[in-house]
Amino acid sequence: MLTLAGIAKRFGGIEALTGIDLAVPAGSLLGLIGPNGSGKTTLLNVVSGFTAPDAGEVRIGATEVTGWPPHRIARLGVGRTLQHPRVFSRLTVLDNIRGDSRLSAGEAEALLDRFGLSAQRGRLGDELTIGELRRLDLARAVARDPRLLLLDEPAGGLTPSETSAMADLLSREVLPGRTGILIEHKMDLIAALCPCVVVLDFGRRIAEGAPSEVLRRPEVVEAYFGTEGADA
Amino acid sequence: MEPHLVGVLTNIGMIAFVALSAYLLLLVGEISFGQQAFFGIGAYAAGIGTAVLDLPLGLALAIGAIAAAIGQLALALPTFRLRGLYFAMASLAFAEMMRIVLELTQFQVERDGELVGPNGAEGFRGIRYIFERGIEPAEFLLLVAALLAATLALLAVLERSRFGRRLRMVGEDELLAALSGIDVFRTKLAMAAAAGALAGLGGGLYAHASTYIEPRLFDVMLGVHSLAYGLIGGLGTALGPLLGVGLDIGLLESTQMFAGYRMIVFGGLVAVLLIWRPRGLLDERLLHRLARIGRR
Numbered sequence: 001m002l003t004l005a006g007i008a009k010r011f012g013g014i015e016a017l018t019g020i021d022l023a024v025p026a027g028s029l030l031g032l033i034g035p036n037g038s039g040k041t042t043l044l045n046v047v048s049g050f051t052a053p054d055a056g057e058v059r060i061g062a063t064e065v066t067g068w069p070p071h072r073i074a075r076l077g078v079g080r081t082l083q084h085p086r087v088f089s090r091l092t093v094l095d096n097i098r099g100d101s102r103l104s105a106g107e108a109e110a111l112l113d114r115f116g117l118s119a120q121r122g123r124l125g126d127e128l129t130i131g132e133l134r135r136l137d138l139a140r141a142v143a144r145d146p147r148l149l150l151l152d153e154p155a156g157g158l159t160p161s162e163t164s165a166m167a168d169l170l171s172r173e174v175l176p177g178r179t180g181i182l183i184e185h186k187m188d189l190i191a192a193l194c195p196c197v198v199v200l201d202f203g204r205r206i207a208e209g210a211p212s213e214v215l216r217r218p219e220v221v222e223a224y225f226g227t228e229g230a231d232a
Numbered sequence: 233m234e235p236h237l238v239g240v241l242t243n244i245g246m247i248a249f250v251a252l253s254a255y256l257l258l259l260v261g262e263i264s265f266g267q268q269a270f271f272g273i274g275a276y277a278a279g280i281g282t283a284v285l286d287l288p289l290g291l292a293l294a295i296g297a298i299a300a301a302i303g304q305l306a307l308a309l310p311t312f313r314l315r316g317l318y319f320a321m322a323s324l325a326f327a328e329m330m331r332i333v334l335e336l337t338q339f340q341v342e343r344d345g346e347l348v349g350p351n352g353a354e355g356f357r358g359i360r361y362i363f364e365r366g367i368e369p370a371e372f373l374l375l376v377a378a379l380l381a382a383t384l385a386l387l388a389v390l391e392r393s394r395f396g397r398r399l400r401m402v403g404e405d406e407l408l409a410a411l412s413g414i415d416v417f418r419t420k421l422a423m424a425a426a427a428g429a430l431a432g433l434g435g436g437l438y439a440h441a442s443t444y445i446e447p448r449l450f451d452v453m454l455g456v457h458s459l460a461y462g463l464i465g466g467l468g469t470a471l472g473p474l475l476g477v478g479l480d481i482g483l484l485e486s487t488q489m490f491a492g493y494r495m496i497v498f499g500g501l502v503a504v505l506l507i508w509r510p511r512g513l514l515d516e517r518l519l520h521r522l523a524r525i526g527r528r
Contacts, residue, residue, distance in 0.1 A: 048411070049410075050407070050410075069410070069415075070407075070410035070411060071409075071410045071412075071413050071414055071415045071416065074410065074411055074412060074413040075413045079411075080411050082408075082411075086405060086407070086408050087408075088400070088401055088404050088405060088408065089404065090400060090404055090516040090517075091397065091400060091401070091404075092520070095397055098394075098397065099397060099398075099401060099412045100394060100397065100398045100401065100409075100412050100413060100414050101412070101413075102394070122524065122527075124516075124517065124520055140412070141411075144412070144413060
């Protein structure tokens with residue numbers, strides 16, 4: 001479904017991504033983890049068209065989309081949430097969902113209901129709590145019924161109970177029938193949702209496998225905690 | 233109706249078009265200090281249409297609007313891809329360039345033993361269409377009011393449509409708009425064409441109401457005012473710029489209130505509003521509150 005081959009990106013003297021190969025089969029969710037600054041969000045930016053790679057190829061299905069502008073990639077069926085949730089603050093929650101899609105008001109309200117936002121439908125985007133913002137961000141991403149979802153820390157800033165509710169929402173409303181990449185620092189969420197994770201460090205892919213197994217590998221522990229952590 | 237009042241209302245109506253043109257660009261997040269250029273292009277093109285080419289007024293106004301739309305697109309195509317204030321700077325430079333071009337433009341023909349047409353810095357005299365056909369000022373006001381009402385009705389429909397949401401999405405957050413599948417650049421270009429056409433239509437009407445135009449009428453002050461009208465009146469609705477024009481021309485200019493201090497009051501009003509209500513009096517938040525009250 002999603003194939004990345006030899007993706008490289010450099011910002012000045014910093015190698016943000018180096019020769020990343022990745023394949024996400026249709027219908028599966030890949031966890032993408034790594035310390036801050038390891039290149040996770042840059043990789044999602046490359047897939048969604050916000051950053052053109054210096055080298056490599058991005059394919060969604062059979063279509064090569066390398067260097068396409070973000071709106072064309074979105075129209076191909078790619079939904080994306082952002083690390084810091086952004087919504088249209090001067091639009092109502094309902095209009096945030098309807099956006100530029102062909103959703104009727106009724107369909108948009110049904111979607112809001114599924115994401116627990118019915119009571120907020122008439123509020124402006126900047127009147128929401130962080131939890132509501134995260135849910136609206138997710139609802140907006142699925143409003144166009146994408147086949148590929150790129151989720152950038154959907155549980156960032158949420159309390160443990162909100163994170164648990166988010167996991168439930170993801171597995172119930174967002175992920176079924178879709179292919180996706182999930183970036184997350186909360187390993188419980190990764191372990192609960194992703195059968196497979198890829199670990200990045202300094203823009204390089206250092207490990208891949210089942211979460212429980214990968215998180216024990218010395219190179220992954222070292223990437224997160226340094227050499228002392230790996231030795232312990 | 234009293235002639236002075238007819239004149240004031242006609243002036244408000246004509247300037248409202250250029251204010252609306254700046255508003256349309258503000259809606260998609262672009263600040264233009266150069267809408268006076270397209271007002272000027274419309275004025276000259278429509279004036280040439282009736283005075284030099286002897287075309288009917290409707291056709292001349294349409295030519296003025298189309299010429300201005302093309303002019304605005306010519307500016308927007310290379311500059312909308314730039315970030316930050318570059319479009320604003322380019323719009324100001326373009327407008328000054330256009331004013332100088334008009335000062336150098338000579339296109340006069342003899343009609344009834346008299347030379348008519350643009351004559352460089354001397355201006356363009358003899359745009360006498362409405363006088364030659366006995367159109368009364370009150371009738372011309374009706375024409376201006378009808379065109380403005382039609383424009384506002386069209387904008388009201390547009391703002392409630394999917395395309396209207398698209399405009400506000402692009403204006404608030406281009407990245408998020410693109411994530412929603414919106415072609416930000418094309419959306420902005422569409423608005424540029426519409427903004428140019430509206431400014432050109434206003435300019436065409438202005439040329440015929442005045443009978444005489446000259447390049448210095450289309451200087452930076454008109455552009456700054458056009459921009460300020462939306463920022464004063466509000467960006468939540470197309471009625472916002474109209475309110476801004478009404479406050480400035482209808483209240484400050486026409487009543488001679490604060491005579492001699494008008495620009496100080498106007499500038500102060502803009503400064504205060506930018507701090508207190510950055511998106512003007514009729515902003516999205518106020519309209520949202522009013523809509524909530526209306527639903528109760």
